[in-house]
Amino acid sequence: MAGDAVVTVRLVRSFQHRNFKPVVFHQVDLDQTVEDVEMFTPGKTHVHHLTPVFSDTMKIIHQAHGAKTNELVMSLDDDEKLILQNGQTLRAAGVTNETEVAFFKKEDYGLYKANPKSAW
Template sequence: MCDQAVLTVRLVRSFEHRNFKPVVYKDVNLDQTVDEFITFVKRDVSTRAGLPPPFKKYEYDTMKIIHQAHGAKTNELVMSLEDDEKLILRDDCRLTACGVANETELAFFKMADYEKFKANPQTEWW
């Protein structure tokens, strides 16, 4: 198994407004811990050209698997609200041990926002 992968990270700014931006990372070392990857992505997002400032300055703290290559996709537009125990990545876990593989799509969000939305999953249209 190759330990280098292409991962898509969906930066979730708002669940209610379905406000997110996908960012693709190539040559990601899947042997690193989730915490190391989160630190890398936060650093990259804060300086990445083309991302609006609200996405650069947001306090992301949690990653969850949205979709894996050749797997079924959710009907939710931002991400599924189910299987948190299995799909939310633990900081001390290696990416491979958490089930992350090549072409996995991850959501990166603020846990407090997710919990609030999960308690009342209503979307707003503007």
């Protein structure tokens, strides 16, 4: 049913410092596109106090009743399968009720993935 999903978006400020803020969205319509969700998610173009970077990429990091990664921010694996593509609906991208996705800057993710070291 449209509009009855709960989706948690993890706003990633820094992979290296493991800094993120989870935001829970209720009554999410899974038939809306990835771009529609990005436009109204903090971190895209407004609410800069939550995340100072302009996020541009979303990736599924956990689904209800599934295994979680040992990585504190998100898994670095399966990008081809888990990164949400523009033009897709959330449902087509594999988002279901109680899915958790990360919203981050792709350039920062690429740098961290090339050298996945944490700084404290």
